[in-house]
Amino acid sequence: xxxxxxxxxxxxxxxxxxxxxxxxxxxxxxxxxxxxxxxxxxxxxxxxxxxxxxxxxxxxxxxxxxxxxxxxxxxxxxxxxxxxxxxxxxxxxxxxxxxxxxxxxxxxxxxxxxxxxxxxxxxxxxxxxxxxxxxxxxxxxxxxxxxxxxxxxxxxxxxxxxxxxxxxxxxxxxxxxxxxxxxxxxxxxxxxxxxxxxxxxxxxxxxxxxxxxxxxxxxxxxxxxxxxxxxxxxxxxxxxxxxxxxxxxxxxxxxxxxxxxxxxxxxxxxxxxxxxxxxxxxxxxxxxxxxxxxxxxxxxxxxxxxx
Amino acid sequence: xxxxxxxxxxxxxxxxxxxxxxxxxxxxxxxxxxxxxxxxxxxxxxxxxxxxxxxxxxxxxxxxxxxxxxxxxxxxxxxxxxxxxxxxxxxxxxxxxxxxxxxxxxxxxxxxxxxxxxxxxxxxxxxxxxxxxxxxxxxxxxxxxxxxxxxxxxxxxxxxxxxxxxxxxxxxxxxxxxxxxxxxxxxxxxxxxxxxxxxxxxxxxxxxxxxxxxxxxxxxxxxxxxxxxxxxxxxxxxxxxxxxxxxxxxxxxxxxxxxxxxxxxxxxxxxxxxxxxxxxxxxxxxxxxxxxxxxxxxxxxxxxxxxxxxxxxxxxxxxxxxxxxxxxxxx
Ligand SMILES: Nc1ncnc2c1ncn2[C@@H]1O[C@H](COP(=O)(O)OP(=O)(O)OP(=O)(O)O)[C@@H](O)[C@H]1O
Ligand SMILES: [Mg+2]
Numbered sequence: 001x002x003x004x005x006x007x008x009x010x011x012x013x014x015x016x017x018x019x020x021x022x023x024x025x026x027x028x029x030x031x032x033x034x035x036x037x038x039x040x041x042x043x044x045x046x047x048x049x050x051x052x053x054x055x056x057x058x059x060x061x062x063x064x065x066x067x068x069x070x071x072x073x074x075x076x077x078x079x080x081x082x083x084x085x086x087x088x089x090x091x092x093x094x095x096x097x098x099x100x101x102x103x104x105x106x107x108x109x110x111x112x113x114x115x116x117x118x119x120x121x122x123x124x125x126x127x128x129x130x131x132x133x134x135x136x137x138x139x140x141x142x143x144x145x146x147x148x149x150x151x152x153x154x155x156x157x158x159x160x161x162x163x164x165x166x167x168x169x170x171x172x173x174x175x176x177x178x179x180x181x182x183x184x185x186x187x188x189x190x191x192x193x194x195x196x197x198x199x200x201x202x203x204x205x206x207x208x209x210x211x212x213x214x215x216x217x218x219x220x221x222x223x224x225x226x227x228x229x230x231x232x233x234x235x236x237x238x239x240x241x242x243x244x245x246x247x248x249x250x251x252x253x254x255x256x257x258x259x260x261x262x263x264x265x266x267x268x269x270x271x272x273x274x275x276x277x278x279x280x281x282x283x284x285x286x287x288x289x290x291x292x293x294x295x296x297x298x299x300x301x302x303x304x305x306x307x
Numbered sequence: 308x309x310x311x312x313x314x315x316x317x318x319x320x321x322x323x324x325x326x327x328x329x330x331x332x333x334x335x336x337x338x339x340x341x342x343x344x345x346x347x348x349x350x351x352x353x354x355x356x357x358x359x360x361x362x363x364x365x366x367x368x369x370x371x372x373x374x375x376x377x378x379x380x381x382x383x384x385x386x387x388x389x390x391x392x393x394x395x396x397x398x399x400x401x402x403x404x405x406x407x408x409x410x411x412x413x414x415x416x417x418x419x420x421x422x423x424x425x426x427x428x429x430x431x432x433x434x435x436x437x438x439x440x441x442x443x444x445x446x447x448x449x450x451x452x453x454x455x456x457x458x459x460x461x462x463x464x465x466x467x468x469x470x471x472x473x474x475x476x477x478x479x480x481x482x483x484x485x486x487x488x489x490x491x492x493x494x495x496x497x498x499x500x501x502x503x504x505x506x507x508x509x510x511x512x513x514x515x516x517x518x519x520x521x522x523x524x525x526x527x528x529x530x531x532x533x534x535x536x537x538x539x540x541x542x543x544x545x546x547x548x549x550x551x552x553x554x555x556x557x558x559x560x561x562x563x564x565x566x567x568x569x570x571x572x573x574x575x576x577x578x579x580x581x582x583x584x585x586x587x588x589x590x591x592x593x594x595x596x597x598x599x600x601x602x603x604x605x606x607x608x609x610x611x612x613x614x615x616x617x618x619x620x621x622x623x624x625x626x627x628x629x630x631x632x633x634x635x636x637x638x
Contacts, residue, residue: 126374205418207370208410208478212430212485213403216396226420303420303465 006307007296014288021284022073022277026066029273034058039082056082069277078278083270088278091263096282098168099252099260103243105178107236110185115232118193119220125198133190140187146250149180153254166256177255181248185239192235196228203227229301237294241287317521318367318406318489319343323381325359325366328374332592336362338545340381344489349515349522351532351553354542355568357588360525361411363542364491368402369395386488403434407487411494411525413474417466423477424450424462430484449480454510472503476510483514493525508534529569533557541565544589544599551627561621561634563604598632606633 036052053059057068072079078088114137121133153176157165163172200206201224209223249261260279267275299305325337337359344350352360365371366378369390383390385405393401407430410416418426428446431437437445443462450458453476466474475495482490492511496504508531515522524535532539532553539556541549541564549562560566567584586603589595595602601611610632621627621636629636 202372204410204412204416207365207408208416208426208481209418209429210370211368211402211408211410212481213399213433214429215399223418223421227418301420303422304467 003296003299003307007292010292010295014285014292017288018281018284019070022070022281023066025277025280026069027062029276030062030065035082035271035273073277073281078281079274081272081275083267083272083275088275091275092260092278092282095258095260095263098258099248100244100286102174102178102257102259103181103240103248105174106181106243107185107240109178109182110189110239111236113182114186114189115193118190119197119225121190121194122197122201123216123220125194130194133194137187137190137194140183141191142187143183144250145180145184145247146254148183149177149251149254152176152180168257173255173257177248177251177257180251180254181243184247185236185243188239189232189235192231193228196231197224200224200227226301230298230305233294233297233301237290241283241290244286245283315346316343317346317386318523319382319384320363320367321382321384323363323366323383324379325362325371325376325381326379327376329592334591335545335594336376336591337366340542340545340547342540342547342550344521344523347519347521348537349524349535351536351539352523352525352542353527353529353532353539353568355527355588357591358542359545360527360542361493364408364493364523364525367491368406368408369398370402370408399433403430403485403487405487406489406491407482407485408491409475409478409482409493409495411497413471413478413495416478417474419466422463422465423469424464427477427480427484430481434485446484449484450477452483452514453477453480454506455480472499472507475499475503475507479507479511479514483518487520489521489523491523491525494527496531497527511535541568544594545591546599546630548600548630549628551622555627559636561627561629561636562600562631563606563635564600566635567603598630606635608633 035056036049036058040049040052050059057065076089080086081088081091084091117133117137121130124130153165156163156176163176164170167173197220201219203224206219206223209219214223244260246261246264248259249265251257252259252262264276264279267279295307299307319341320343321341323337323340324335327334327336340359340363342350352363354360362371362376366381367383367390369378371378378391381391385401388401388405390398390401390405417423424443424446427449428442431442431445431449435442435445447458447462450461455461455473455476461469466477469477479492479495482492495511496507499507511522512535522535524531526532526535536553538550538552540547541562543564549560549565551560556565557569560569564584584603589599589602595612596615597613598604598607598611598616601607604611614632616630616632618628618630619634621629621634627636
């Protein structure tokens, strides 16, 4: 099977997954509560309630509502947000690109820091350096990102005054939130790189390479690095999608960053079904596409994988 | 133990000891091994599984990894250079050009994410000073030399696309591309079936004539010893117990262990594998006192249990050494 055909197949699969997840969310959200109760004050009359139910289309059978939803979603029309009273697409397009950029920055920071650290720890396994790096990366995994964010803000914004405390607008506003988000992926990735690299360095092909006179630097970067890439990419991809699925919310709140994670949590507390539907749709789509990208990259790093 | 004809000696190993320090205790994998290899000869290192042959070879190249492995003592002189006295970063000059090694396990000894061409070419670039297209041409030539069909195409294959026998040839090609003063071949045929084994051996013999290298051939197959080697060093429990030429090995060996593994010459001609001796192989973590072989030796006497034998020069010329209190050779 050629690469092109594989990608097409995966894209078709992506469509199925997105539709499936949309249906699931639609059904579940319609079972958990009545939005009319939330949108109207407790003093509202029965007529007002029925009018709104009609306006929202909630009086129609669920299967019909679902059909309408899917038809509109196909044209990326998710209707009006109940909470913000403007089109869902508009709300999402305000926040999603910015957050995607933020998480992309965070991923870059994590890759740039974690790969060299993990390799160094593996190469000097058991040394003082290795232990310090392990403690740091475990810290990165365990400490809550909002706390890391607050500490960064205290040092770099409040004490040193180098960077703004909150808001958006320039790349300077991105640095601290991206750093705060990057700690957890950095911890994950450096642990994976350390473990994978230790395995590779025990491999016989490393002895073969050394036996022909290859330098230690070349053993690490010319020989072993490529072999740890599949595991590393899996980790990078999985952390990226988790952050995008709402994990970044707490950091966004700390830095007053009007992002997608924050939006998701607000949407849920406002019981804004159409907006929630749209958000789930985009998260599912992006998760599928990133997984596809990860799988394509696999083939680039491991010649045993063919599509 | 000193050999008399020192002038044409290219490699000498003196009192080499390597241990693995595990949680359960120290594994004395190599324990005071000394031998020399003369220029152009093929010395076979023979012993049963676990006797320390591979660790001896890896130690010579300082490829034993700490933890858990550690070279405890010894000296390796390669063409006048004391290998263990070099700083680690200079080892890249000894590895390859000085000594190249064909590893025992061809299936996992190649980098899975590089083409075999790249891996041969790297050895050419490092050790022959060629670059780019020239090095690539040389690598393709090496593929031809080890009889890989359509080398230009195979250059681009990855290890998983080759059979075991072909991978073994690639290992040979890599080692030969280093143009080593001493080629260490660690059981280069043990994982292959009989026909391919014969092919690879024939190939190595031809190559040996063509490029005239010195070979340290590690094997546990006496048929191969008879075919390839000029001299033989027998290893038992991390120690060398007998060194002699191949003729002496078959006609007049002195150590009871050597006699034991040889079995009868007729059995030898049929199989070639080491004869199995009764008794358990030694536990390297709890070696017996005295002669390491005494619990399995049918000629064992009181002194063997308490006192470790030194080396005895049987030939008087330094060509036949044995480590036994009561050598069995015909005078
Ligand atoms: N990395 C290691 N860690 C612990 N022990 C080891 C290690 N490598 C080798 N040993 C031990 O050292 C001893 C000698 O091993 P070695 O590989 O040299 O044997 P060998 O003579 O090459 O055997 P074979 O014919 O099976 O290849 C064995 O008891 C083995 O268990
Ligand atoms: Mg071995």
